[in-house]
Amino acid sequence: MDKRILKLLWDRQERGLEEMAAAYGQRLYGIAYNILGNRHDAEECVNDTYLVLWNTIPPQRPEPLIAYACRVGRNIALNRLRSDSTQKRDSRYDLSLDELAGCIPSASMEQVMDGRILGQSINKFLTTLPKTSRIIFLRRYYFGDSVKKIAGSLSLSENTVSVRLNRIREKLRKFLEKEELL
Amino acid sequence: MKDTLKDALNEIDDTYIAEAAEPYRRNSMISLVAALAAMLVLVISIAFMLGDYPRGPVQMGSQPGTSGFYPSSGTSSGPHINPSSAPTTPPTIPDSFSVPLVDFTKEPEKLTGLQQIGQADDTDSGEPLPGLIFYTHMLVVEARVKEVLPDLYKRASWRTPCYVLVMETLDAMNVDNMPEEFYFLIPSDLCPDLHQFDSLILCLQQEGVENYLLINQSTATYEAFDNMFECFYLEDWGSVIAFRDGKLDNSLWDLPNWAGYSNWDDEFDAIEEGRYWHFFPGGRNSTLEECKEAIRQEINRYEGKQHKKVFFQADFGDFTYIAPFENGVFEHTINIVDNSISITQTINGIETNEHCYLENGVIKPRYFTKDDLSSLPDLGAILEIISKDMNSMIPPFAKEYLDQGYVVANAWAEPEYCKKDETVYGIIKLVWHLGNIPDDYAGKTISRYFLITPDGTCRTDAWDEVDKIINPWKYDYPYNFHFDSIAQLKQTIAIAKDRPNDFGDFVLIENICYWHPVWEPSYPNQDVRLLEKWLQTTVVPCRKDHEDTVMSVHYYSKRCYEKDRLEFLYDINGIRYCFVVSDSPAWNPEGNVVTTVQIGSISADLREGSYGNTTGLMAHFYVNDVVISMWVDTTDPNEVDLSGFFLSTIFAIE
Numbered sequence: 113m114d115k116r117i118l119k120l121l122w123d124r125q126e127r128g129l130e131e132m133a134a135a136y137g138q139r140l141y142g143i144a145y146n147i148l149g150n151r152h153d154a155e156e157c158v159n160d161t162y163l164v165l166w167n168t169i170p171p172q173r174p175e176p177l178i179a180y181a182c183r184v185g186r187n188i189a190l191n192r193l194r195s196d197s198t199q200k201r202d203s204r205y206d207l208s209l210d211e212l213a214g215c216i217p218s219a220s221m222e223q224v225m226d227g228r229i230l231g232q233s234i235n236k237f238l239t240t241l242p243k244t245s246r247i248i249f250l251r252r253y254y255f256g257d258s259v260k261k262i263a264g265s266l267s268l269s270e271n272t273v274s275v276r277l278n279r280i281r282e283k284l285r286k287f288l289e290k291e292e293l294l
Numbered sequence: 295m296k297d298t299l300k301d302a303l304n305e306i307d308d309t310y311i312a313e314a315a316e317p318y319r320r321n322s323m324i325s326l327v328a329a330l331a332a333m334l335v336l337v338i339s340i341a342f343m344l345g346d347y348p349r350g351p352v353q354m355g356s357q358p359g360t361s362g363f364y365p366s367s368g369t370s371s372g373p374h375i376n377p378s379s380a381p382t383t384p385p386t387i388p389d390s391f392s393v394p395l396v397d398f399t400k401e402p403e404k405l406t407g408l409q410q411i412g413q414a415d416d417t418d419s420g421e422p423l424p425g426l427i428f429y430t431h432m433l434v435v436e437a438r439v440k441e442v443l444p445d446l447y448k449r450a451s452w453r454t455p456c457y458v459l460v461m462e463t464l465d466a467m468n469v470d471n472m473p474e475e476f477y478f479l480i481p482s483d484l485c486p487d488l489h490q491f492d493s494l495i496l497c498l499q500q501e502g503v504e505n506y507l508l509i510n511q512s513t514a515t516y517e518a519f520d521n522m523f524e525c526f527y528l529e530d531w532g533s534v535i536a537f538r539d540g541k542l543d544n545s546l547w548d549l550p551n552w553a554g555y556s557n558w559d560d561e562f563d564a565i566e567e568g569r570y571w572h573f574f575p576g577g578r579n580s581t582l583e584e585c586k587e588a589i590r591q592e593i594n595r596y597e598g599k600q601h602k603k604v605f606f607q608a609d610f611g612d613f614t615y616i617a618p619f620e621n622g623v624f625e626h627t628i629n630i631v632d633n634s635i636s637i638t639q640t641i642n643g644i645e646t647n648e649h650c651y652l653e654n655g656v657i658k659p660r661y662f663t664k665d666d667l668s669s670l671p672d673l674g675a676i677l678e679i680i681s682k683d684m685n686s687m688i689p690p691f692a693k694e695y696l697d698q699g700y701v702v703a704n705a706w707a708e709p710e711y712c713k714k715d716e717t718v719y720g721i722i723k724l725v726w727h728l729g730n731i732p733d734d735y736a737g738k739t740i741s742r743y744f745l746i747t748p749d750g751t752c753r754t755d756a757w758d759e760v761d762k763i764i765n766p767w768k769y770d771y772p773y774n775f776h777f778d779s780i781a782q783l784k785q786t787i788a789i790a791k792d793r794p795n796d797f798g799d800f801v802l803i804e805n806i807c808y809w810h811p812v813w814e815p816s817y818p819n820q821d822v823r824l825l826e827k828w829l830q831t832t833v834v835p836c837r838k839d840h841e842d843t844v845m846s847v848h849y850y851s852k853r854c855y856e857k858d859r860l861e862f863l864y865d866i867n868g869i870r871y872c873f874v875v876s877d878s879p880a881w882n883p884e885g886n887v888v889t890t891v892q893i894g895s896i897s898a899d900l901r902e903g904s905y906g907n908t909t910g911l912m913a914h915f916y917v918n919d920v921v922i923s924m925w926v927d928t929t930d931p932n933e934v935d936l937s938g939f940f941l942s943t944i945f946a947i948e
Contacts, residue, residue: 179309183308227301227304235307250314
């Protein structure tokens with residue numbers, strides 16, 4: 113499907129955006145909504161995402177396309193969140209970040225400073241996780257999905273997802289200690 | 295702290311994001327009950343997902359000037375993304391354009407094709423079957439590596455360099471006519487490991503039947519391969535399973551370059567403990583025969599519920615043999631989309647663009663004939679001339695951007711041969727990507743077209759002709775391709791009918807997009823006709839001066855709103871103007887009348903009004919049997935400049 117969408121976008125056919133929206137619109141909307149907690153802003157973010165895709169493809173041929181789209185959409189939503197000082201900071205995404213930050217002592221986080229270094233370590237950590245756990249981690253802390261939604265999409269109970277998230281966070285904490293980041 | 299975390303999460307690898315973003319594929323040991331249960335769960339999951347959020351990006355806001363498809367930055371310069379966090383591809387400025395030389399004269403003996411095999415359709419409904427279990431809809435083949443070709447190949451510049459393996463088919467498990475030998479394209483870092491195993495079970499997708507072209511990295515020439523296959527879901531655990539001495543050999547997955555499979559141990563644990571439903575045709579120490587039997591059972595479950603479109607050239611008897619062009623080469627890649635088939639041939643490194651249509655099941659071919667091929671204009675020679683002096687060909691309006699600090703970050707040419715009304719044309723599209731401006735990561739993309747007629751004449755002033763050649767579906771099938779007919783509207787608006795085209799043949803396409811309800815792909819024809827009625831009888835608020843003030847054009851059906859509406863958004867001197875054309879007012883002005891405004895001969899009261907937290911000015915222009923509702927995002931009536939607008943019919947009256 114990605115190949116086809118890319119081909120359409122490279123051919124400057126808006127149908128590529130249609131197919132993109134049909135295939136990934138819900139996911140992009142979910143990310144934006146989780147971060148911004150506002151339906152209207154989320155819709156605008158998604159439309160901005162399509163515009164970026166339209167303007168950047170070509171020349172880019174991102175693979176995988178969905179990852180590129182999610183990254184763009186997430187950045188747009190985060191920038192919007194940052195730029196709007198009046199935005200309430202209690203979105204679903206913020207709540208999930210609180211959860212993740214809870215497993216890392218704040219003093220250590222300040223020492224880390226550079227999010228990129230931490231990000232590289234998280235990437236390494238993800239390679240150690242089983243696929244399902246990795247998906248749960250991404251959906252919770254990258255996409256900001258609710259536990260209920262994750263559980264529903266993976267056919268797991270909410271309790272199972274919660275327990276697994278706890279374990280993943282604990283694993284992450286130990287991993288970061290081992291990496292001497294904490 | 296949270297900002298650091300956000301930045302950190304931004305570093306997460308694309309592979310993982312894609313993995314999590316895709317619908318989760320449940321797998322497990324084979325059981326019909328389990329399969330049905332899983333499908334039920336999937337349906338519930340989808341229903342749950344839909345219920346969890348307001349419906350997707352398709353329900354546009356009702357606030358004028360804030361719905362639709364446009365940059366949120368308040369300018370027409372594109373969306374703003376933090377450059378440091380945006381995905382990056384280093385821009386390159388090409389020194390010259392080089393078209394890979396073709397050194398291949400092999401004659402195709404039959405029509406060749408590219409077909410998406412990775413989908414099985416229900417034979418009754420024609421609908422795609424659920425893709426829960428890829429063994430049922432991929433080509434499942436047991437094969438072994440016979441040879442690894444020494445050179446690295448690329449399909450296109452953006453693809454990962456690959457090796458080509460010569461594979462021997464040992465058991466075609468769900469394919470009738472699998473060739474005894476086939477080529478297998480695989481990323482270079484994964485290839486060297488495969489030859490050491492006795493056999494592999496592969497979930498394959500056919501990429502080409504004949505003359506599948508790859509660029510040889512060493513020689514910079516095209517080479518052609520027959521029977522090319524890829525493992526499209528290569529990174530999905532289980533799409534490549536290795537066997538040695540008759541037993542599943544997980545040592546493949548322990549190799550560092552197969553890291554995507556590195557959690558196989560945990561996956562097996564999960565299967566054994568029944569932690570989640572997971573289809574994998576074996577377990578630890580499974581034999582080859584056990585795995586194959588499990589796959590057969592999985593395939594049989596869908597027996598009669600799907601058909602595979604493996605090699606489809608035999609189905610198209612109406613196609614005739616196409617003779618090779620002297621010194622050239624053919625590659626036939628075919629995609630069946632809706633009722634059309636597009637054929638691309640590569641001739642001397644330049645692609646053709648041919649369209650065939652299916653009308654009542656009958657193919658209506660428009661592909662090139664042998665005579666066409668003997669009289670092709672020499673695109674390569676013209677391309678060479680153009681590429682030497684591309685900078686001088688940049689459109690005038692693009693130079694304005696350069697004055698603002700934009701630089702040409704990337705530029706390229708897209709040559710192709712096209713056939714229209716029994717005549718073969720050459721088309722060269724030059725594209726400039728302008729960028730390197732802070733806070734405008736996306737930059738701007740500007741195109742210019744050259745039309746080369748059979749006698750070799752090169753024209754730069756023929757956009758209308760080019761449009762008909764490269765987008766024939768817009769003109770031939772307006773109702774079947776209804777979205778495209780709306781796109782045609784875009785052109786009409788962008789290049790206003792009654793004013794001279796300031797830029798010669800240059801067409802500014804950025805910031806002019808249209809939108810439609812994505813959840814309704816089968817757009818009823820009557821909606822399009824209604825739109826056309828508006829166009830023919832009514833009004834479009836065009837701006838005379840620069841089309842780049844048009845930020846967006848949208849058409850919403852009554853599925854988005856309670857009524858159909860055509861929406862235009864402009865950005866003029868930093869002020870947004872939103873016009874909504876509909877059969878009744880799009881919103882109710884609620885404030886006092888501040889003045890009277892006029893567009894052409896039509897006047898209206900300008901009133902204060904607000905939507906949500908945004909205050910502005912509103913007016914309704916009544917023309918014939920429609921209403922144009924206008925909203926401007928300023929409260930100062932002196933800032934409202936409607937002088938450049940005119941209300942035009944398709945014949946441009948004022």
